Amino acid sequence: MTRFSRRAVLLAALTTPSLAFAQTRRPLRVVVPFPPGGGVDSLGRLLAERLTPLLEGQQVVVENRSGGGGLIGADAVAKGPADGSIIGVIGAATLCAAPFIQPSMPFDVTKDFRAISQISDSAVVIAVGADVARRHGWTDMAALLAWAKANPGGLRVANAGIGTVTHLTLSAINSAAGVELTGVPYRGGAQQAMDVIAGTVEATADLPAALLPHIAAGRMKAMGVSSGTRLAFLPDVPALAETPALASIDIRSWNTILAPAATPEAEVQRLFAAIRRVGQDPSFAAALRPFGYDAAVSESPAAMTAKIARETPVWRRLVEISGAARQ
Numbered sequence: 659m660t661r662f663s664r665r666a667v668l669l670a671a672l673t674t675p676s677l678a679f680a681q682t683r684r685p686l687r688v689v690v691p692f693p694p695g696g697g698v699d700s701l702g703r704l705l706a707e708r709l710t711p712l713l714e715g716q717q718v719v720v721e722n723r724s725g726g727g728g729l730i731g732a733d734a735v736a737k738g739p740a741d742g743s744i745i746g747v748i749g750a751a752t753l754c755a756a757p758f759i760q761p762s763m764p765f766d767v768t769k770d771f772r773a774i775s776q777i778s779d780s781a782v783v784i785a786v787g788a789d790v791a792r793r794h795g796w797t798d799m800a801a802l803l804a805w806a807k808a809n810p811g812g813l814r815v816a817n818a819g820i821g822t823v824t825h826l827t828l829s830a831i832n833s834a835a836g837v838e839l840t841g842v843p844y845r846g847g848a849q850q851a852m853d854v855i856a857g858t859v860e861a862t863a864d865l866p867a868a869l870l871p872h873i874a875a876g877r878m879k880a881m882g883v884s885s886g887t888r889l890a891f892l893p894d895v896p897a898l899a900e901t902p903a904l905a906s907i908d909i910r911s912w913n914t915i916l917a918p919a920a921t922p923e924a925e926v927q928r929l930f931a932a933i934r935r936v937g938q939d940p941s942f943a944a945a946l947r948p949f950g951y952d953a954a955v956s957e958s959p960a961a962m963t964a965k966i967a968r969e970t971p972v973w974r975r976l977v978e979i980s981g982a983a984r985q
Contacts (some may be wrong), residue, residue: 688721691728777915787878834907926959
């Protein structure tokens, strides 16, 4: 190599530190603990595509690690390399409810993760078939509850099964209102929606993504959302708490970004800064809404850690109410 060529190579390396940095850093794996195609998967992919230009060119890839209601993916994060090369999109129920349901947990929520930031906020939607709502006069949640009291066990509600946020929400409604809504477990939100429309079951408790197209088309009627206040992308749907008998209900299904516990502080702050920029971008918020999420970011990693600790007793109480608590 000539002296000129060596000098050119050295100069290029010195003037492109971000490129050199990106080439030596391992790709960032964004673990999604559910299969491709669902709401959490869409959230993870929208986040990943926006992170790359903010991480000095570090490649960002999505890795689906489904199973165990989110536990397998979360465990992959907990046991991953603590070098800023792995994060996970982990839900509230996995962190705050599962430890009180599962006979044994593959990880310790308080010891095996480093919280970085919340990334989304959502809630469970209670929806009924439009035809059955007209037939029974279910104009609002109060009317639905009155019918349920008069017909114990006669209102069947599709949900994702024992211990999920949809099941916990249904149990909270039964406890608060003194009614007997009959839960019917399903393996997928699409089938839940189809059976509600067909009249196989009268209602569904689900996260918004599978329901929004049917609500918009008038095939289903949204009766309420489980958050204490209305969701930004469903401003016309009341919060359950607006019904006097359900005033105590405020159940939000949020997702947070976690890294392995030993991830260095510098890496945590680097990732937090990039994730916060993504989460505060109006275009990201707009992209999330069709999947049933509001964008939400934490003030700091410490604030996210505090939120998990603060909400864990609330979720534990929901598990106890539902009867799903481990013995």
